[in-house]
Amino acid sequence: MARILLTGATGLIGGAVLHHALDRGDDTQWVCLVRCGSVEQGRQRVASRLERFTDPFTAQRLARKVEIVPGDFTRADLDMDPRLDDCTHVLHLAADTSWFGDERVYRTNHDGTLALARRARSMPGLVRFLHVGTAMICGSNAPNVVEERAYPAADANHIVAYTISKAATETSLAELFPDLPVVIARPSIVVGHSTLGAAPSSSILWVVRAADRLRMLPCAPESAVDIVPADWVAETLVGLLTKSELAHNLYHVSAGTGGRTRWADVIDAFEAAEPTDGMRAFTQFDLQRDRSTLRKRFAEVFGLDGALKQVMLRATRAYYVFCALDLAFSNQRLLDEGFAPPPSLPSYLPVCLANSAGIVEQFADDMEMFSVAATPAPVDPMPLAATA
Ligand SMILES: NC(=O)c1ccc[n+]([C@@H]2O[C@H](COP(=O)([O-])OP(=O)(O)OC[C@H]3O[C@@H](n4cnc5c(N)ncnc54)[C@H](OP(=O)(O)O)[C@@H]3O)[C@@H](O)[C@H]2O)c1
Numbered sequence: 001m002a003r004i005l006l007t008g009a010t011g012l013i014g015g016a017v018l019h020h021a022l023d024r025g026d027d028t029q030w031v032c033l034v035r036c037g038s039v040e041q042g043r044q045r046v047a048s049r050l051e052r053f054t055d056p057f058t059a060q061r062l063a064r065k066v067e068i069v070p071g072d073f074t075r076a077d078l079d080m081d082p083r084l085d086d087c088t089h090v091l092h093l094a095a096d097t098s099w100f101g102d103e104r105v106y107r108t109n110h111d112g113t114l115a116l117a118r119r120a121r122s123m124p125g126l127v128r129f130l131h132v133g134t135a136m137i138c139g140s141n142a143p144n145v146v147e148e149r150a151y152p153a154a155d156a157n158h159i160v161a162y163t164i165s166k167a168a169t170e171t172s173l174a175e176l177f178p179d180l181p182v183v184i185a186r187p188s189i190v191v192g193h194s195t196l197g198a199a200p201s202s203s204i205l206w207v208v209r210a211a212d213r214l215r216m217l218p219c220a221p222e223s224a225v226d227i228v229p230a231d232w233v234a235e236t237l238v239g240l241l242t243k244s245e246l247a248h249n250l251y252h253v254s255a256g257t258g259g260r261t262r263w264a265d266v267i268d269a270f271e272a273a274e275p276t277d278g279m280r281a282f283t284q285f286d287l288q289r290d291r292s293t294l295r296k297r298f299a300e301v302f303g304l305d306g307a308l309k310q311v312m313l314r315a316t317r318a319y320y321v322f323c324a325l326d327l328a329f330s331n332q333r334l335l336d337e338g339f340a341p342p343p344s345l346p347s348y349l350p351v352c353l354a355n356s357a358g359i360v361e362q363f364a365d366d367m368e369m370f371s372v373a374a375t376p377a378p379v380d381p382m383p384l385a386a387t388a
Pocket of ligand 1: 096
C-alpha cells in the first residue's frame, strides 16, 4: 500500500492532485505536510483548497481522508515526526512561486528542497521522490522545441529568479542525492481546469484574457505557448509518482509539439466564445521598443488608477516576455510511457470563460506571485542573465 507524502497540498496543483486522488477512493494513504498551527487548522486549509474543486460538504469529507502533519518543508530535516518515516513516495510540489522574490525564493526552493531530501533519506521504504520543477528553467535563449535532457544549462538566460532557484535545485538533487530515487517532473504553463474552468484558479488565465482585451501580442499569431490544464497535470503527476517502472528520471509535463497552443487558435476560441463580428484585430508589438504603446493601451482598457493596476501592468509585461518565446516542451517521453496528451487550451477556454470573474479581479488572486522581496522586477530577458 502506497503512503504518499505530499507538500504543497494547499496550492493549485496540490489541490488538483488531492481532488483527483481522493475522489478515486483507493487505499493509498496521503500524508500532507502543511503550514499550520494545529492538525485541525491544517485540515481546514486543505478543505478550503478542495472547495475550489467541489462542494463544501465533499471538500470536508475528502479532507478527512488525509493525514495532516503540521510543518514547513524547508525545515523537514529537523522534523522527526515518525509519521514521515514510513512514507513510500514523496510528491514535492511546495515552492515559493513568486517571480521576483530572489534570495527568499532561492532559500525556499533550493535550500528547502534539499532539507526535504535529507529527511527522505530516513524513509527506509521510499520508492520514489517526485520533485516538481518547471520547464521554464530553459530560459529565454532556448530552441523552439525544448528537450528535457538539455537542461539545467549554465548558459540559460533566466527571466526571473524563480527559475534560477528551480534549475539549481535540480542540479543539487542530482549531485548530492544520488542515493535517493529522485524523478523530476517539469510542468510547462498551467492554466485553468479542463472541466471546472476558472474555479480552481485563475492564475495566468487572466493574462490570456488581458492579451485578448488589449488586442496586443508581442509575437506573431502563428507562434505558440505550451499550456496545460491543472487537472491533467495532477493526474499525470500521480501517474509518474506511482507507475512501477519509468524509462527516465526526468519528464516534461507539457503539451509538446503536438499540443502546443498557437495564439491564432486562442484568438479564434475567444471570437467563438465572445463574438465581435470579426472585429478582433490584433496588433503585434515589440516588448522593448513599444513599452509606452503597451502602457497607453493598458491605461485605455483597464485604467492605471491605483497600485493594483500598476502591478498588473508590470505582471502583464513580464508574462508577455514568456509568451513571446514561442516554445514547446517535448512530451515524447511522457507519451512513450503511455500517458494521455493534454487537452488544448482552445478546447477548454469556453469553460474557463464561462465561470471567470473580471480580469482585474482574477489578477488580484494571482498578485502574490509578483510581490517584490528585495530586488526590483526584471521584466525582460537580459537583467538576470548575468547572474544565472
Ligand atoms: N502553476 C504553474 O503554472 C506551474 C508551472 C510549472 C511548475 N510549477 C511548479 O508546480 C509546483 C506547484 O505549483 P502551484 O502552482 O500549485 O503553486 P502554488 O499554488 O503557489 O502553491 C504553492 C504551495 O507551496 C506551499 N509552500 C510554500 N512554501 C512552503 C513551506 N515553506 N512549507 C510548506 N509548504 C510551503 C504553499 O503552502 P502555503 O499555502 O502554506 O503557502 C502552497 O501549498 C511548484 O513547485 C511550481 O514551481 C507550477
